[in-house]
Amino acid sequence: MTEPARSKPGGRPHGLLVAAVRSASPRALANLVRRIGDFADAEDALQEALVAAATQWPRDGIPAEPAGWLTTVALRRWSDAVRAGAARRERERRAALLEAAPPGRPPDDGADGDADDTLSLYLLCCHPALRRSAQLALTLRVMGGLTTREIARALLVPEATVAQRISRAKATLRSLGRAEQFPHPDAADLPQRVAVVLEVLGVVHTEAHSPTGGDAITRPLLAVEALRLARELLARTPDHAPWRGEVMGWSRSSC
Secondary structure (H helix, E strand, O other), rough: OOOOOOEEOOOOHHHHHHHHHHHHHHHHHHHHHHHOOOOHHHHHHHHHHHHHHHHHHHHOOOOOOOHHHHHHHHHHHHHHHHHHHHHHHHHHHHHOOOOOOOOOOOOOOOOOOOOOOHHHHHHOOOOOOOHHHHHHHHHHHHOOOOOOOHHHHHHOOOOOHHHHHHHHHHHHHHHOOHHHHOOOOOOHHHHHHHHHHHHHHHHHHHHHHOOOOOOOOOHHHHHHHHHHHHHHHHHHHOOOOOHHHHHHHHOOOOO
């Protein structure tokens, strides 16, 4: 795999690095879920890539395509783990003379820069198997990029409650099994999922213009991402959909 070109190194300010990670992580996670097919495995692979980014980006510079870089590195780490697991199982098979479990399928080569599954993963996080409060907390954390503290402030609940909701939501998605991890939403539950996505966009937009912490007065990248997702949602919304008017209002809002 070939990593995307990167900007020149030179002591990038910490704020720029954090902003790049926050902006790129949701898109990278969406790509990984589509390629790997399992939410938990994709998230674990992304965490490995973020650890690598924390070391390499301050030294070498922020890549020209941060999401592509994270996806590529995460896929490489996941592929290595799959191969290591297959080798371990083979050793166990030989030792116990048992049939080996089939190894996991290898990932596609490289990151697909043209595909953006971010909106699809927003809708996935709003899975009907989760309570609405869990849908909201999980989507804000995984896709919105907000911290547990920021989510707690927005939802007016304790941080421990938010953390518990996110943990349980991930466990529920994991228990659904690989086949159910990344489905196209049914027409029957799509309105409810869209309603949660719109609520998420509202919380993200508020955090962008009134940050919970830090020295910045605003967080423009969050506002831009919320606007981008609203426009993507509008592009996928049928003309007859009852929520089209609200989505249209979001897509025309100012950053």
